Amino acid sequence: MNFEWSWTLTWEIMPRLLWATANTLLAAGAGYAIALVGGLIFALAQRAALGPVRWAVREFVEFIRSTPLVLQIFFVFYVAPQFGMQLSPWTSGLLAIGLHYSAYLSEVYRGGLEAVPRGQWEACRAINMSARDTYFRIIIPQALVPAVPGMGNYLVGILKDTPMLSVIGVMELMHAANSIGSEHYRYLEPFTLVGLIFFLISLPTAGLIKLLERRLRLGLGL
Amino acid sequence: MVRFMNVNKSYGKLNVIEQLNFDVAEGEMVSIIGPSGSGKTTVLRTLMTLETINDGVIYVEGKPLTHMAKGGALVPADERYLRRMRTSIGMCFQSFNLFPHMTALQNCMEGPVQVLGLSKKEARERSEELLHMVGMIDKRDQHPSRLSGGQQQRVAIARALAMRPKVMLFDEVTSALDPEVIGEVTNVIRKLVTEHNLTMLMVTHQMGFARDISDRVCFFFGGKIEEQGTPSELFGNPQRERTKQFLSAVKEAI
Ligand SMILES: Nc1ncnc2c1ncn2[C@@H]1O[C@H](COP(=O)(O)OP(=O)(O)O)[C@@H](O)[C@H]1O
Ligand SMILES: [Mg+2]
Numbered sequence: 001m002n003f004e005w006s007w008t009l010t011w012e013i014m015p016r017l018l019w020a021t022a023n024t025l026l027a028a029g030a031g032y033a034i035a036l037v038g039g040l041i042f043a044l045a046q047r048a049a050l051g052p053v054r055w056a057v058r059e060f061v062e063f064i065r066s067t068p069l070v071l072q073i074f075f076v077f078y079v080a081p082q083f084g085m086q087l088s089p090w091t092s093g094l095l096a097i098g099l100h101y102s103a104y105l106s107e108v109y110r111g112g113l114e115a116v117p118r119g120q121w122e123a124c125r126a127i128n129m130s131a132r133d134t135y136f137r138i139i140i141p142q143a144l145v146p147a148v149p150g151m152g153n154y155l156v157g158i159l160k161d162t163p164m165l166s167v168i169g170v171m172e173l174m175h176a177a178n179s180i181g182s183e184h185y186r187y188l189e190p191f192t193l194v195g196l197i198f199f200l201i202s203l204p205t206a207g208l209i210k211l212l213e214r215r216l217r218l219g220l221g222l
Numbered sequence: 223m224v225r226f227m228n229v230n231k232s233y234g235k236l237n238v239i240e241q242l243n244f245d246v247a248e249g250e251m252v253s254i255i256g257p258s259g260s261g262k263t264t265v266l267r268t269l270m271t272l273e274t275i276n277d278g279v280i281y282v283e284g285k286p287l288t289h290m291a292k293g294g295a296l297v298p299a300d301e302r303y304l305r306r307m308r309t310s311i312g313m314c315f316q317s318f319n320l321f322p323h324m325t326a327l328q329n330c331m332e333g334p335v336q337v338l339g340l341s342k343k344e345a346r347e348r349s350e351e352l353l354h355m356v357g358m359i360d361k362r363d364q365h366p367s368r369l370s371g372g373q374q375q376r377v378a379i380a381r382a383l384a385m386r387p388k389v390m391l392f393d394e395v396t397s398a399l400d401p402e403v404i405g406e407v408t409n410v411i412r413k414l415v416t417e418h419n420l421t422m423l424m425v426t427h428q429m430g431f432a433r434d435i436s437d438r439v440c441f442f443f444g445g446k447i448e449e450q451g452t453p454s455e456l457f458g459n460p461q462r463e464r465t466k467q468f469l470s471a472v473k474e475a476i
Binding site for chain 2: 117211
């Protein structure tokens with residue numbers, strides 16, 4: 001057994017890990033961007049007038065939430081080609097993780113939307129506002145404030161789930177650490193460093209979310 | 223101006239409005255009084271198209287509000303038709319319902335800019351004039367959370383008026399207010415009655431105020447108009463037993 005920490009190896013693998021960190025951030029950021037929009041679409045569709053649409057989206061969201069992310073990643077990557085879509089690991093990975101978190105964020109949005117008092121809808125109707133303006137100018141801004149903490153949790157969540165993308169070969173932190181480990185026959189340094197990097201990214205994110213919530217509240221005059 | 227013809231409204235098995243026939247003339251101020259649960263709010267809400275009716279037709283300015291003509295028959299109105307008809311109606315609520323993320327001025331400008339398509343400048347002028355009228359011009363840049371209930375309600379009245387409705391609906395607009403600020407809101411409504419030719423429908427528990435400013439008072443009971451008349455008729459010489467009971471119960475409460 002050898003628990004000795006090698007600084008030589010640490011410095012040697014650092015550039016590769018930092019490069020992989022950029023990929024992890026890119027995957028988390030792009031996936032989250034997809035989820036922010038996708039979640040809103042799912043949330044609004046579930047309030048849409050058309051019964052069948054509401055039902056279909058509801059079931060789809062339930063399905064995504066109750067099946068493993070890894071399965072969804074594999075599914076998009078290996079099954080899409082059968083429908084004539086050759087997707088790169090990056091594209092399918094982002095699509096899968098973005099969709100996965102869309103489902104979770106739609107629930108957060110839904111909670112926020114439901115928290116807006118009914119009187120706000122009625123006031124909009126009393127001044128004859130269009131449905132679109134009602135949502136985008138009145139309801140969503142108010143729904144966002146209570147949704148921010150939940151949205152923040154899932155931002156950290158998506159970051160921690162990016163290692164799943166390694167299963168289809170996306171070169172993010174876990175994948176890089178694993179490769180390094182098998183090349184040098186040492187896993188202590190790469191995995192410890194990866195843990196440290198994740199920790200250093202997650203920690204300030206939570207603080208930033210709190211700050212954002214406060215800013216938003218102030219900005220909206222609430 | 224407004225006409226309810228054989229209107230029925232129910233929630234499940236509960237009939238809230240039953241065979242209501244009710245006319246309001248242009249420029250008329252009609253107060254609606256009655257016990258809690260008698261359907262007063264529902265009458266206003268159906269007129270604001272916040273609720274759909276089960277049967278009958280409501281007319282505004284001679285045109286059906288709840289229905290539209292299609293191939294010679296009246297069919298339930300679609301949203302596009304409703305949006306056209308709604309322009310002539312405005313409403314103020316018991317709980318104000320101001321937009322919390324907008325200032326008093328922005329609350330008033332929102333409709334004129336987004337719905338009527340006025341320029342920011344025109345909407346601002348119109349809104350400032352109305353905020354001035356309700357005595358809230360000094361607070362134009364405050365958010366609702368910084369305003370008292372009476373102040374919020376006055377802004378809400380200005381917001382509704384900024385849409386230039388022909389019919390204004392007031393649903394117990396002073397019920398959520400502390401007694402000492404009720405006057406600021408009733409004074410605004412009083413001003414509307416004397417200085418503007420608005421058609422107004424007001425649900426209220428303030429009998430004195432209703433007596434003072436109404437052209438007509440309707441006593442609702444069980445989703446119907448039990449009795450109606452001029453204020454002096456209804457308050458001075460009520461004919462129906464239920465009206466007498468209600469009025470004496472209210473008097474005792476004061
Ligand atoms: N959304 C609703 N669902 C079910 N019942 C309702 C609803 N709104 C009102 N009601 C019922 O309709 C009746 C009349 O209500 P409302 O018009 O608010 O009376 P009022 O304003 O005279 O007190 C009440 O019995 C009330 O409980
Ligand atoms: Mg009521």
